[in-house]
Amino acid sequence: MKPRIFSQGFSRYNVSSIGGRLLTRSPQFHTSSSSSASASSASASSASSSSSPPPRSRRWVQVALVTTAAAGIGAYIRSEQGSGSSTLSPTRFTPYYLVSREPVSSSGSIFTLQPPKADGSNRAVYEEAWTTGIWSVMFKQPQLQIGRDYTPLPSTSPEEEEDECLRFFIRRDPHGEVSRYLHNLDMGAPIEVRGPRVECGIPPNTQHILFVAGGTGIAPALQAAHTLLRRTDQTRKPRIHILWANRNRDDCSGGINDTVVVPAPQRSWFFGRSTPPAASPAPVASPLNQTRSLIVRELEALRAQYPGQMTVDYFVDEEGSAIGKQAILDFTKSVGLSSPKPSQDNLILVSGPEGFISYMAGPKLWAEGMELQGPLRGIIKELDLKDWAVWKL
Numbered sequence: 096m097k098p099r100i101f102s103q104g105f106s107r108y109n110v111s112s113i114g115g116r117l118l119t120r121s122p123q124f125h126t127s128s129s130s131s132a133s134a135s136s137a138s139a140s141s142a143s144s145s146s147s148p149p150p151r152s153r154r155w156v157q158v159a160l161v162t163t164a165a166a167g168i169g170a171y172i173r174s175e176q177g178s179g180s181s182t183l184s185p186t187r188f189t190p191y192y193l194v195s196r197e198p199v200s201s202s203g204s205i206f207t208l209q210p211p212k213a214d215g216s217n218r219a220v221y222e223e224a225w226t227t228g229i230w231s232v233m234f235k236q237p238q239l240q241i242g243r244d245y246t247p248l249p250s251t252s253p254e255e256e257e258d259e260c261l262r263f264f265i266r267r268d269p270h271g272e273v274s275r276y277l278h279n280l281d282m283g284a285p286i287e288v289r290g291p292r293v294e295c296g297i298p299p300n301t302q303h304i305l306f307v308a309g310g311t312g313i314a315p316a317l318q319a320a321h322t323l324l325r326r327t328d329q330t331r332k333p334r335i336h337i338l339w340a341n342r343n344r345d346d347c348s349g350g351i352n353d354t355v356v357v358p359a360p361q362r363s364w365f366f367g368r369s370t371p372p373a374a375s376p377a378p379v380a381s382p383l384n385q386t387r388s389l390i391v392r393e394l395e396a397l398r399a400q401y402p403g404q405m406t407v408d409y410f411v412d413e414e415g416s417a418i419g420k421q422a423i424l425d426f427t428k429s430v431g432l433s434s435p436k437p438s439q440d441n442l443i444l445v446s447g448p449e450g451f452i453s454y455m456a457g458p459k460l461w462a463e464g465m466e467l468q469g470p471l472r473g474i475i476k477e478l479d480l481k482d483w484a485v486w487k488l
């Protein structure tokens with residue numbers, strides 16, 4: 096999740112726009128299968144690509160396009176019908192207020208923001224985004240006039256929903272302009288917010304998601320879990336497996352792995368260096384008396400709400416554990432075994448620092464003022480998974 100710079104106009108990130116106002120991206124998923132749309136060049140893999148994808152890829156494109164466009168239009172209309180400046184809008188900044196900041200680790204906190212008026216107008220905007228998939232909003236730093244994107248966390252209480260609050264897990268970058276600014280704000284301070292912006296629609300037929308998250312990349316993973324699992328009904332039980340890598344145990348304290356993790360040759364994506372293979376297996380359990388971080392508790396609450404449908408494994412850089420090919424294969428193979436027929440309904444999402452995304456799935460690219468997916472590379476490409484579409488966040 097590399098920073099995007101705030102711009103007054105909308106053309107810069109205008110991958111998919113409605114009436115000139117940017118609302119959504121139009122995802123063209125990679126498929127890992129070597130026989131399908133696995134991109135070999137930036138242009139072939141970009142959202143703006145004009146190349147014609149093979150049938151499976153095209154189905155994904157169509158579904159994702161329809162879903163994201165519909166949600167975008169809905170969100171836009173609702174926001175414009177809303178009660179003036181108290182309703183979140185993708186076309187202008189709305190003042191929210193910081194009402195709480197709870198530490199999650201030494202470097203990250205959960206921020207709760209409240210709109211000036213809770214008249215119900217925001218609920219429809221949020222709901223549209225939650226139904227669609229993974230979304231973000233932009234915060235403005237008023238002195239420097241720069242903006243950064245942040246990912247709302249699923250709500251954990253009815254009061255929060257009643258007050259139309261949004262919550263965010265934000266890491267303080269000691270040298271970062273906006274994250275430092277946010278961590279230094281007093282309670283009650285105004286924060287200008289613009290959105291929603293759909294980063295990746297989760298197609299309605301998605302059955303399985305493997306979410307590979309690094310650091311604050313866990314926020315979109317929580318979103319994906321929330322959106323996918325609420326589609327559960329009598330006939331349909333979608334599943335999500337999250338692989339979450341962090342620098343320090345402190346970032347995910349109390350997290351207990353759901354599967355036995357085989358140690359991978361360690362590579363520190365966070366600091367951009369490789370180190371020799373870890374000598375000992377990744378821990379599968381944390382000390383019982385270890386405090387569970389807020390994010391770990393939220394993951395566990397979601398898992399408890401949907402038994403058997405959500406699993407999480409934790410990887411900690413300082414403990415010598417890293418996400419390797421085996422951790423990915425363990426899940427993709429389990430899906431292959433449990434499904435009567437392989438399907439196109441499987442999605443791998445990758446989110447985290449730039450180096451992490453590059454290592455897992457190849458770098459994203461910038462071209463003509465737009466951020467593009469770039470070709471599928473990294474260990475996911477090497478695995479040559481059949482029937483899995485890939486999206487880098």
Ligand SMILES: Cc1cc2nc3c(=O)[nH]c(=O)nc-3n(C[C@H](O)[C@H](O)[C@H](O)COP(=O)(O)OP(=O)(O)OC[C@H]3O[C@@H](n4cnc5c(N)ncnc54)[C@H](O)[C@@H]3O)c2cc1C
Nearest residue numbers: 096098243244245246264265266270271272273274311314
């Ligand atoms: C869609 C999306 C969703 C996101 N969601 C979240 C989220 O939920 N939570 C979260 O914490 N983050 C999230 N991010 C990341 C977030 O948007 C910011 O990028 C992050 O907070 C850092 O911003 P900053 O202004 O503090 O740092 P910046 O000022 O942008 O600096 C970032 C780093 O770059 C270095 N740097 C800056 N300028 C230079 C330079 N000239 N040369 C060399 N190095 C330089 C700084 O030292 C710093 O370490 C998301 C990003 C995206 C794109």
